[in-house]
Amino acid sequence: MNLFTLPKEVASQLKSGEKAGLIARSSSSIFTIWTDRGPVQGHMSGKFRYESSVRPVVGDWVVIQPFDEGKAIVHRVLTRKTVLSRKEPGTQHSEQVIAANMDAVIIVTAMTSEFNLQRLERYVYQVYESGARPLIVCTKKDLCDEQEAFITQIDRRIPAVPVYGVSSVTLDGMEEFMKELQPSQTYALIGSSGVGKSTLINYLLGEDIQQTKQVRSQDDKGRHTTTHREMFTLQNGAVLIDTPGMREVQLWGDAEGVEAAFSDIEALASTCKFRDCKHESEPGCAVLRAIDTGELSAERVKNYHKLARELHRLDLKEKYGTHRANRILHGPNSMK
Numbered sequence: 001m002n003l004f005t006l007p008k009e010v011a012s013q014l015k016s017g018e019k020a021g022l023i024a025r026s027s028s029s030i031f032t033i034w035t036d037r038g039p040v041q042g043h044m045s046g047k048f049r050y051e052s053s054v055r056p057v058v059g060d061w062v063v064i065q066p067f068d069e070g071k072a073i074v075h076r077v078l079t080r081k082t083v084l085s086r087k088e089p090g091t092q093h094s095e096q097v098i099a100a101n102m103d104a105v106i107i108v109t110a111m112t113s114e115f116n117l118q119r120l121e122r123y124v125y126q127v128y129e130s131g132a133r134p135l136i137v138c139t140k141k142d143l144c145d146e147q148e149a150f151i152t153q154i155d156r157r158i159p160a161v162p163v164y165g166v167s168s169v170t171l172d173g174m175e176e177f178m179k180e181l182q183p184s185q186t187y188a189l190i191g192s193s194g195v196g197k198s199t200l201i202n203y204l205l206g207e208d209i210q211q212t213k214q215v216r217s218q219d220d221k222g223r224h225t226t227t228h229r230e231m232f233t234l235q236n237g238a239v240l241i242d243t244p245g246m247r248e249v250q251l252w253g254d255a256e257g258v259e260a261a262f263s264d265i266e267a268l269a270s271t272c273k274f275r276d277c278k279h280e281s282e283p284g285c286a287v288l289r290a291i292d293t294g295e296l297s298a299e300r301v302k303n304y305h306k307l308a309r310e311l312h313r314l315d316l317k318e319k320y321g322t323h324r325a326n327r328i329l330h331g332p333n334s335m336k
Contacts, residue, residue: 004034005184010061013078021064021072023056025232031056032229033064040064042072052076058229058241059100059186082131084188099188099229099241104133108191108200111144111165117157117254118303121261123190125307126160128260132160137177139196141167157300159264168199178204183237190243201242258311262304264296275305277305279305 010020024039032074042055042064055076056062064072080100087095098265107118107128136154144150147165153293154163159172162180166173181187189197206252234238245265259266265287269277279301282288290296 004036006036007061008076009061013061014063015323018063020061020078021197022231023058023060023062026056026058026230027228031074032148032230033062033074035064035066035072038064038070040066040070040072042074044074048075055097057097057100058231059102059188071137078329083132084126084190086126098190098243101186102130102132102183102188102241104135105130105188105190106135106137106273108137108139108189108195108197110140110195111138111147111150112140114192114195115150119192120154120301121158121300121303121305124161125258125261126190135180135187136161136163138163138165138199139168139200141165142169142173153163158261164241166200168196168203171203174203181234181236181238182238188241188243193244197242201232201240204240205232206235239331258304258333261298261307262300265301265304268296 003289004022006020009180014020019035021033021035023031024034029043033040033042041068042062045065048150051180056074056077059081061078063075063078082102083100084098084102084105085095086098090277102142107120107123107127109120123136138150138154141147143167144281151163151165164173164177164180166177168174189201191197229241230242232242234240267301268286268290269279271286272282274282277287278287279287287296287301291298292300295318
């Protein structure tokens with residue numbers, strides 16, 4: 001379904017005579033673009049491709065020039081209100097933009113042995129850094145014997161983020177979760193392979209749009225079934241952006257995202273005796289006191305420190321390059 005509506009903030013960026021479209025599907029350098037006259041197939045102009053470092057992604061509003069029937073050239077990307085990114089997999093220090101202009105990001109995990117709280121915290125950081133709000137959906141509820149305890153551990157570890165438990169088999173929890181999906185709002189879905197993103201989308205759409213595969217029984221690991229990013233519209237007007245499963249959560253961003261993702265720790269830190277408290281062994285540390293009383297998980301604080309260090313390394317690499325950053329971090333005798 002293509003419910004094309006041009007937002008006022010998008011229309012205000014257009015010059016006289018320009019037309020805009022919405023990137024609804026991205027596969028290599030070919031795009032499906034929603035327009036006021038229906039979907040068209042588009043590709044970037046040569047000038048745009050070679051003069052701009054920005055590449056269109058699903059969710060982007062772009063300036064297009066229609067030609068022939070059902071085809072268009074993309075000339076530029078309009079200002080994004082939110083950007084979901086991660087570090088490009090591998091050793092190269094560069095940003096990989098996953099989706100744009102979403103209002104919320106649904107982090108999909110499963111109530112199986114695949115579940116990992118530390119990885120979930122990394123996803124939450126990634127969403128806060130994007131400018132969107134995070135939601136957590138735990139699938140395969142029918143396979144979990146202690147459903148309430150499962151949800152409770154997430155609530156305690158990651159406060160202030162809505163958590164839903166659902167089953168595509170029994171449909172338990174689906175109705176409550178669907179109330180979260182509001183008309184005219186855009187939701188990106190992210191998660192590891194095999195957690196049930198495609199099955200969830202098929203249920204929400206009411207038809208088998210996305211291919212699904214069984215996970216390996218020995219370790220609950222899934223295989224990639226979604227190989228591209230694509231936008232879908234629900235009957236109520238809410239929009240979903242599906243993304244391929246992530247094998248690793250490579251961070252991209254700065255300390256502000258950490259402050260949002262770990263707002264409970266930041267609030268406690270503001271009451272520490274020393275302003276520059278590192279929450280390791282200092283006297284009068286409110287964070288350590290919260291760990292001792294059971295108010296805060298030691299693992300959550302450990303992950304907080306780990307993410308902060310990782311982002312510090314990324315910041316140094318961006319400013320000085322990998323070689324000099326490693327010298328700063330590890331000293332002049334560093335091998336790299």
